[in-house]
Amino acid sequence: MMRIEAEALAFGYPEHPVGRDASLSIGAGEVLCLLGPNGCGKTTLFRTLLGLLPPQGGRVLLSGEDIRQLSRAETARRMAYVPQAQAAIFPYTALDLVLMGRIAHRGMFAGPTKDDIAISHQALADLGIAALAERDVTRLSGGQRQLVIVARALAQAAPLIVMDEPTASLDFGNQVRVLSEVRRLADRGIAIVLSTHDPDHAFAVATSVALMSEGRIIDCGIPNEVLTAESLRRVYGVDVSVEVLADGRSICSPRW
Secondary structure (H helix, E strand, O other): OOEEEEEEEEEEEOOEEEEEEEEEEEEOOOEEEEEOOOOOOHHHHHHHHOOOOOOOEEEEEEOOEEHHHOOHHHHHHHEEEEOOOOOOOOOOEHHHHHHHHHHHHHOOOOOOOHHHHHHHHHHHHHOOOHHHOOOEHHHOOHHHHHHHHHHHHHHHOOOEEEEEOOOOOOOHHHHHHHHHHHHHHHHOOOEEEEEOOOHHHHHHHOOEEEEEEOOEEEEEEOHHHHOOHHHHHHHHOOOEEEEEOOOOOEEEEEOO
């Protein structure tokens, strides 16, 4: 069963440490939401969890195996990645881009199978963007491209997905679609790690939350215990109100 663990992880770039002492554990069907201000090290931490950056201390384990001992192909079969929104450079169709998520299962130079194509079309349909399949991604809006990148991760069919601010460039309706897909994937036993700046997203989908500041995870636990008005004020420097609704859901709003 898939589990990713970070043990006393130090992370950063050569001659530029970013964070240290990060310890996390996420298993099948769990959703960990990482929150913290811009520049606190969330993306660098994610790149280290994915094996794209070597740890500067500690280690990352995938189902008990040190990620440094795994090949790129083995890692790709276990983890999919949704990076932050980025500009498209090459004029691939949306379907071509999603099909790239299947490379981990068939190799770099093998052509897509009928199953690969069906899985990729289904990933687009699950996010409500089936009509974009033959569209040039350079001509899509930033939000549409981000949904295509999420669909690529779905098509990869890995038991763990790491999402770096997957809703940042999306309108309200598409944010709801992505968060609904996160919940659906968790219900299927997929482990998910995602970052967001919106506490309400964490309240909606997370089984656990990590609050990050200046390269350190300062608290980790269930959302209602970690995301308090006091902790959010300490990390973000703004006054907010956290309220529990009659149905048990929590919401966060600014205190003007």
